[in-house]
Structures are given as C-alpha cells and as structure tokens.
Amino acid sequence: MINKQVASAKDAVADIFDGATVMVGGFGEAGSPIELLHALIDQGATNLTVVNNNTGSGEVGLAALIKAGRVAKMICSYPRSVGSKVFPELYRSGKIELELVPQGTLAERIRAGGAGIPGFYTATSVGTPLADGKEQRKFGDREYVLEHGLTADFAIIKGRAADRYGNVVYNKTARNFAPIMATAAKVTIVQVADFVEAGDLDPEVIVTPGLFVQRVVTVPHPAFESQLNAQGVSYP
Amino acid sequence: MSDPNTQIGLTREQMAKRVAIDIPDGSYVNLGIGIPELIAKYVPEGRELIYHTENGLLGMGPSPAEGEGELELINAGKRQVTAIPGAAYFHHADSFTMIRGGHIDLCVLGALQVSQNGDLANWSTGGPDAIPAVGGAMDLVAGVKTIFVITQHVTKKGLPKLVKECTFPLTGPAVVSRIYTDLAVIDVTPAGFQLVELSPNVTFEYVQERTEGTLLPIPKD
Known part of the structure; x- marks a missing residue:
C-alpha cells in the first residue's frame, strides 16, 4: 500500500545532505514550513543552496537556518523584507x-525545471543588470534573455491538508511557490495541518497531485514567523 | 490639514485619487508596494476593478477589520488583505503567467527615477551597501500592457526623479507611459516629458525647474 506519511518532521528531513539544493x-511567512525548517536546523545539514522568494524574518524558520550558518547560497527575488536582519548582515x-x-x-x-525544460527565453530583465552575461535572442521585434530551469534535491513546503497518496491542498496565499517546487524537487516533503483519508479531498480541487510528493508529515498547529518573533523566539 | 489655497501640489492620498480616475472600468490591475497601494481606496463610483497581487490572489479586497486578518492572506507587500467574493487563489507560475503573458491591463508602480524615454529604475540605488531586491518589478514592466508610475516629483533631498537618463540600475527600458506626481500628470512621449495636467497652485515653470530633461507644455487647443 502506498502511504507517504512519515511520523515526524525529524524523520521527514533526516536524509537532507550537506551541499543539497533545497527549495523552501x-x-x-505565508506558507513557510517552520517546523520542517526547524527540524532541518536540528538535523545539521550544511553548505545548502536554498531557493525561496525571501530570506525569512527575525531569527526563526528560514532566517534561523541562515543564522546557523547552514546556507552557502540563496536564490531569491527579495532578500530584504521587513524584519529580515540575518541575511543582510551575512551578505554585507x-x-x-x-x-x-x-x-x-x-x-x-x-x-520549467519541474517540467523537464532546461531553458526558456523571457523579456523580463532585458536591458537591466540582471541580464548581464546571459544569452539574448530576438523573436519578432523583441529581445529576450535565456534563463535556465531550476531543480532541487529537496523541496520542503506547507499545505493545509494531504492524504496518504501525497495529494495536497493549500490555504489561501500560502500556496505561492509550493506547487511548482513540488514538481521541481527529487524529494518533496510537505507538512500539513490535516492528514485526511484518501478520497476526502475532492479530485476537482486537489492542487498538487500525489506523484509530486514523497513525504507527508502532520503538524496540526503550525507556528508562524510573526508570532514567534513577537514572542522573542530565536531558534534553536 | 494644509490650506487648499496655498498648498503646493497634491498629498499622497490626492495623488492616489487622481490615478484612480484614469483606470477604466473592468480593468485587471496590479498595484505596487507603497503609494500605489492607496489607489485601491479611490475607485470612482460605478466602476469595478479587479486587483491582482502577485503572491497568488486575483480579487484582492481592502485591508481586514482590526483583529480579523489572516496570516496567510496577504499581499505582495506582506500586509494582510481580504479576498472579494469571486476571488481566486493560484500558485506563483500561474500568477506570473498573468503578468508575463500580458493578461494584466495596468500596473501602477513607485519609482526612484523615470527617464524621458520611459526607462524605469525602482529596485536598487546600486550603492555598495545596498541589498539588491527586485521582487516582481521586472516581470511587471516587461509583461503588463500599461505601466503608470506614481511618485513624488523630487527626492527627499530635492533632486529630480524625472531625468534625462536614469543613473540607478534599470527595472526596464522604455516601459512607462504616464507619470503621476504631486506636481503634475506627465506622459512619456517620443518628444520628451509631455505635461498633461498641473496640480493646484503649480506652474509650468515650477515643474520644469524640478524636472531634468525636456518638459513640453500642455498643448493649446
């Protein structure tokens, strides 16, 4: 019988290795898998490349992983959000x-990485410093820049509910990057508040079909960055 | 409150209200972080606009009432918002398909500098100590059909933000079509900055002194 449920966040991240690329x-804080991130800090893997839109806030979750010195490289779009102190200091x-x-x-x-597409052309960043050194090509009258698909060894994501097959639904704007990260990682680990029976999730509304997910761990009452920060928590 | 008889130019709220007047009924609109966020409050009577926020919501509503917000219902500025009846959630690739595929009608962004050919710089001062952070700005200017800029006319130090050429790193070249400032409404045209409208108690000369590059007067009928 297929059952992707694992007993704990600790078990779920046990094989994340030094030097791995991890999509988060x-x-x-919307959709940040805090408990999986904290389990990863406890586990000790280092020299990680982490893909996330931001760099976390305060000293919990992703920011705590960075603060612990485990992240060699961040791939992200906006590293200086409100409350983000750890990354800017290390970067400077x-x-x-x-x-x-x-x-x-x-x-x-x-x-693209998840779909097996190694590269694509986009108009985004043409004429800016972020296109420097990248191959450009004209289609019609417009210039485009070549970008490469991105894959990862692991993805750690947060959903609202999942079943034993790994089918996942999300909560509002916590969905964001999770469904695409699930497709792009060799091993996708999802934490959900509710673990449900197969068939309880309406097939019409499942966002991430189970084949993209390898492990499901139940975290009934997940923490949030802002709440932990308000309590002055610094993990570990 | 400042005296309307002597106040030079518009307040931030008045600027936002002025932009809202120009957004056509039925538009799908993405509002940038900062002054652009204020525009949502001023949709003229009888118009329906649908707001897109790039973190995965079409049909963004106003801020929630005190104590009723949700930590996982936020906008691109990571502030809590609401979803209107009829809203939809989606993942990031779909969200940026809306942006990059040309499906959003209008985006209103803030600016560090706008050049007279419509180049926009709004993501980095390029300073040695700056943490570069681009977010979705480059995708928005590359993909959205019409880009408006809303900004103070000059920097806090009094330097022009409407310039001949941007000195800060670009967000995108030749992307801005119209600029709304505290002093004026200005179109970007092949001939230069075309004055469209002056704010109360503001003269052409006053705007010209604070604008680098060619400022063309409002055409006489």
Whole structure:
C-alpha cells in the first residue's frame, strides 16, 4: 500500500545532505514550513543552496537556518523584507552568496525545471543588470534573455491538508511557490495541518497531485514567523 | 490639514485619487508596494476593478477589520488583505503567467527615477551597501500592457526623479507611459516629458525647474 506519511518532521528531513539544493515554500511567512525548517536546523545539514522568494524574518524558520550558518547560497527575488536582519548582515560581510532572480523568472525557472525544460527565453530583465552575461535572442521585434530551469534535491513546503497518496491542498496565499517546487524537487516533503483519508479531498480541487510528493508529515498547529518573533523566539 | 489655497501640489492620498480616475472600468490591475497601494481606496463610483497581487490572489479586497486578518492572506507587500467574493487563489507560475503573458491591463508602480524615454529604475540605488531586491518589478514592466508610475516629483533631498537618463540600475527600458506626481500628470512621449495636467497652485515653470530633461507644455487647443 502506498502511504507517504512519515511520523515526524525529524524523520521527514533526516536524509537532507550537506551541499543539497533545497527549495523552501513560502512568500514571507505565508506558507513557510517552520517546523520542517526547524527540524532541518536540528538535523545539521550544511553548505545548502536554498531557493525561496525571501530570506525569512527575525531569527526563526528560514532566517534561523541562515543564522546557523547552514546556507552557502540563496536564490531569491527579495532578500530584504521587513524584519529580515540575518541575511543582510551575512551578505554585507561576504559570508553568504546571493543569486538575485526576478520573481516571475524564479517561478518560471522552477516550473520549467519541474517540467523537464532546461531553458526558456523571457523579456523580463532585458536591458537591466540582471541580464548581464546571459544569452539574448530576438523573436519578432523583441529581445529576450535565456534563463535556465531550476531543480532541487529537496523541496520542503506547507499545505493545509494531504492524504496518504501525497495529494495536497493549500490555504489561501500560502500556496505561492509550493506547487511548482513540488514538481521541481527529487524529494518533496510537505507538512500539513490535516492528514485526511484518501478520497476526502475532492479530485476537482486537489492542487498538487500525489506523484509530486514523497513525504507527508502532520503538524496540526503550525507556528508562524510573526508570532514567534513577537514572542522573542530565536531558534534553536 | 494644509490650506487648499496655498498648498503646493497634491498629498499622497490626492495623488492616489487622481490615478484612480484614469483606470477604466473592468480593468485587471496590479498595484505596487507603497503609494500605489492607496489607489485601491479611490475607485470612482460605478466602476469595478479587479486587483491582482502577485503572491497568488486575483480579487484582492481592502485591508481586514482590526483583529480579523489572516496570516496567510496577504499581499505582495506582506500586509494582510481580504479576498472579494469571486476571488481566486493560484500558485506563483500561474500568477506570473498573468503578468508575463500580458493578461494584466495596468500596473501602477513607485519609482526612484523615470527617464524621458520611459526607462524605469525602482529596485536598487546600486550603492555598495545596498541589498539588491527586485521582487516582481521586472516581470511587471516587461509583461503588463500599461505601466503608470506614481511618485513624488523630487527626492527627499530635492533632486529630480524625472531625468534625462536614469543613473540607478534599470527595472526596464522604455516601459512607462504616464507619470503621476504631486506636481503634475506627465506622459512619456517620443518628444520628451509631455505635461498633461498641473496640480493646484503649480506652474509650468515650477515643474520644469524640478524636472531634468525636456518638459513640453500642455498643448493649446
């Protein structure tokens, strides 16, 4: 019988290895898989390349992983959100690498990676410093820049509910990058508040079909960055 | 409140209200972070606009009432919002398909600089200590049909933001069609900055002094 449920966040991230590329769901705190991130900090993997739109806030979740020195490189579109202190300090002191990618190009690179598409042309960033050094080509009257598909060893994402097949539904704007990251990673690990029986999720509204998911862990009451930050939490 | 008889130019709220007048009924609109967010409050009577926020919501409504917000219902500025009846959620690739595929009618963005040929710089000052952060701005200017800019006419230090050529790194070349400032409404045309409308108690000369590059007077009928 197929059953992708694992017992704990600790078990779910146990094989994330040093040097892995890890896609992390979330846009700001919406959709950030805090418990999986904290389990990854406890697990100890280092020299990671992390793909996320931002760099976390305060000293919890993604920001805590960066603060712990586990992240060698961030691939993101907006590394200096409100409350983001850890990344800017490390970046200014040259201790972390940044690959800055326009948000839509980041999304499309992940989508393409998940779909087996190695590269694509886009008008985004043409005529700006972010197109420097990239191949350009004219289609019709317009210039486009070549961007490469992005894949990962692992994706850690957050959903609202999932079943044993790994079918996932999300909560409002917490969906953001999670469905495309699930397609682009070799191993996708999802934390959900509700683990439901197969058949409980309406097939018409399932957002991520189960074959994109390898592990499901139930976190009934997930924490949020803003709440932990308000409590002054610094993880670990 | 400042005296309307002596106040020079528009307040931020008045600027936002002025932009709202020009947005056609039925438009799909993306509003940038900052002053553009204010525009949503001023939709003229009888018009229906649908707001898109690039983090995955079409049909963004106003801010929630105190204490009724949700941590996972936010806008691109990561502030809590609401969803109107008839709203839809979607993932990031779909959201940017809307933007990059030319399906959004209008985007209103803030600016550090706009050049007289419509180049926009709004993501980085390029300073050595700056943390570069682009977000969705380059996708928006490359993909949305019409780009409006709303900005103060000059910087806090009094330097022009409407310039001959941008000195800051570009968000996109030749993308802005119209600029709304506290002092004027200005179109970007092949001949230069074309004055369309002056704010109350503002003269052509006053705007010209604060604008680098060619400013063309309002054509006489």
